[in-house]
């Protein structure tokens with residue numbers, strides 16, 4: 001094949017995927033490494049890439065410490081109860097103590113943050129959220145990344161990390177291909193900061209046909225952060241902790257501002273409040289420690305997100321759907337109506353299109369809500385991702401191995417969705433994590449940890465062959481058939497994605513089974529995933545665009561396998577409303593108040609599962 | 623709500639191709655104009671719509687659940703720093719919204735970190751990030767630590 005090999009050498013810091021996390025990393029790295037070579041490799045165009053491509057209307061993680069609003073430990077408490085007790089408190093504390101400086105910087109750069117005219121402080125949507133006019137959030141952040149990086153390679157789909165051939169378990173860069181020219185790109189780097197984002201489209205979506213792109217997390221969130229790191233042998237944590245979102249039906253428009261700022265609320269199809277009905281039964285499942293409506297009422301302790309989903313799922317299954325968001329009251333106020341609309345236009349335009357096309361005006365009619373298919377990511381109300389070191393002044397020995405946000409692979413760092421155990425980081429926290437990773441990566445290099453890296457030609461050539469195989473495979477077998485996509489020798493990426501989604505849905509707790517699974521089902525899932533891996537070897541791509549889809553599918557498949565392994569390992573139902581283990585329907589604190597950690601051996605493909613201790617640094621009381 | 627391109631407006635400039643995060647806006651080889659090659663991977667994020675200098679791209683709600691006869695149009699203006707939306711309902715209702723997108727001249731307010739004074743060793747050894755401790759405390763104190771927060775590391779639990 002005539003594709004060129006383009007080698008970029010002597011990189012100090014390679015940022016793989018410059019969404020919010022990666023942009024933060026590229027930006028900050030320049031300060032700590034003013035003469036270091038900083039390079040970005042990004043699948044799309046960093047001006048509009050990742051989950052924030054269409055903008056955001058809120059920054060969901062801001063402490064307001066300078067105004068005495070919250071301290072970092074308050075945020076740890078909040079994220080911990082929301083995640084049913086299991087988080088990396090060291091990482092959360094660390095993110096929370098820095099995040100305000102990130103947000104104030106955004107404002108200095110020109111991001112319009114709304115202010116409360118009375119207090120002069122940022123306008124709160126809720127205790128942690130502030131409201132912004134964030135249509136250009138991503139272009140502004142990308143501008144900062146571009147100011148710091150030596151080179152930005154847009155349209156490079158990174159497929160694999162490169163590993164040091166002289167020292168085991170040390171990263172040495174990454175490889176990928178240009179989704180336009182098809183050229184093979186080799187990035188030789190002392191460190192890699194992985195910001196390649198979370199995963200949509202692993203589970204069968206509710207939407208079908210032309211509408212399949214209407215996912216909650218972006219359809220281009222291809223699980224690459226997980227695929228890349230798992231494949232290289234990094235340890236992962238809490239991968240079972242997938243998230244289900246309660247959102248406006250079909251459009252998946254956000255509800256945060258509606259609940260918090262507009263004070264809208266939900267009711268069932270009969271017009272009744274339904275949540276409290278489910279609490280007594282639910283309390284038996286999860287224990288009073290995690291659900292105590294009275295305490296929540298008195299202290300404003302949040303009811304965990306998953307438990308609120310549980311009530312919706314239960315109510316709908318009991319035949320009392322649909323669930324409605326009561327907007328008719330709030331929307332009579334023209335100011336609130338405007339906020340409600342701009343909220344969508346700023347981050348989920350499709351919801352506005354849907355209401356316009358179906359003549360739903362929330363002023364005159366209460367729109368429907370639904371629970372989404374599961375997503376795997378690490379920065380929302382969920383915390384899947386790599387097992388990373390914390391900072392030296394906060395982390396206990398089990399959580400610390402020298403460099404903040406470094407994975408268990410030397411020189412490989414993570415940010416945003418890539419890092420496990422840190423829910424509720426959101427956009428601002430992801431950017432902050434990138435900054436932390438960048439500082440640590442510079443220190444790693446300055447400490448001489450990246451000396452003597454060797455990358456063999458064999459490794460580079462082997463990866464090159466692997467990358468283009470779907471194109472070759474197509475060429476070889478295409479002419480055996482007259483036309484069309486049905487071929488006994490291959491499947492195409494779309495066909496493969498359908499298979500992945502169907503099996504994850506049915507066996508690993510997707511929408512069609514009301515998020516239910518059990519040990520037997522999970523074992524079947526693993527078997528099917530294994531066979532699917534063989535078929536992924538026979539994936540065919542008819543052009544470079546399909547080659548992109550092929551590699552996205554491979555990353556999704558690897559992440560799905562890891563999710564299934566974790567779900568099988570944790571023998572309890574820790575997050576009812578996200579998924580249920582039918583054979584272990586309760587929270588089991590005696591055995592499972594732990595973080596789950598996996599490692600896939602890159603040579604054998606075998607997984608090792610372990611329990612890691614959960615350190616509570618922060619007491620229960622405010 | 624996947625995108626489509628009006629034949630008479632598109633001049634094939636490729637801005638949409640350059641920006642689409644899903645890599646689905648491509649130039650048709652025969653007509654030399656852009657089109658959406660994979661509507662089922664469109665997030666209706668409007669990145670391409672906003673980027674098109676000819677206003678040639680529009681969105682038609684997903685066929686499987688959005689009836690015809692609506693439109694959501696947008697004009698984004700970096701000079702003015704605004705974004706303007708026009709929503710037209712199937713039943714003719716119209717709604718208009720205008721928001722700021724930035725408060726500063728585009729791209730000028732971000733410092734070049736290569737040119738700021740380099741951090742000293744003490745700063746490097748600390749937990750601080752660039753420009754900190756600005757903005758992170760109410761008082762003039764440094765970064766929060768377990769000690770300053772009155773917290774203690776407790777033994778990890780497996781219970």
Ligand SMILES: Cc1cc2nc3c(=O)[nH]c(=O)nc-3n(C[C@H](O)[C@H](O)[C@H](O)COP(=O)(O)OP(=O)(O)OC[C@H]3O[C@@H](n4cnc5c(N)ncnc54)[C@H](O)[C@@H]3O)c2cc1C
Pocket residue numbers: 016017018019020021022041042043044046049050051052056057058059060061156157158159176195196197198216217218220221222224225254347348379380415416417418425426427428430
């Ligand atoms: C609908 C929606 C609403 C949200 N609302 C809010 C909100 O109101 N407030 C808030 O603070 N947060 C919100 N978030 C969350 C926020 O967007 C995420 O927390 C944040 O973007 C995560 O950052 P990240 O860097 O991990 O991932 P991303 O920002 O998604 O970045 C990942 C990057 O990696 C690139 N990439 C992926 N694969 C590859 C590959 N193989 N090779 C190279 N590059 C690759 C992508 O193109 C992208 O640039 C919302 C998210 C969504 C989807």
Ligand code: SF4
Pocket residue numbers: 627631632633634635636637638639655656673674675676677678679
């Ligand atoms: S940006 Fe507009 S004019 Fe340019 S190619 Fe795309 S649709 Fe055509």
Ligand code: SF4
Pocket residue numbers: 624625641642643644645646647658663664665666667668669670671
């Ligand atoms: S709306 Fe977004 S995803 Fe769809 S074609 Fe345009 S840029 Fe691509």
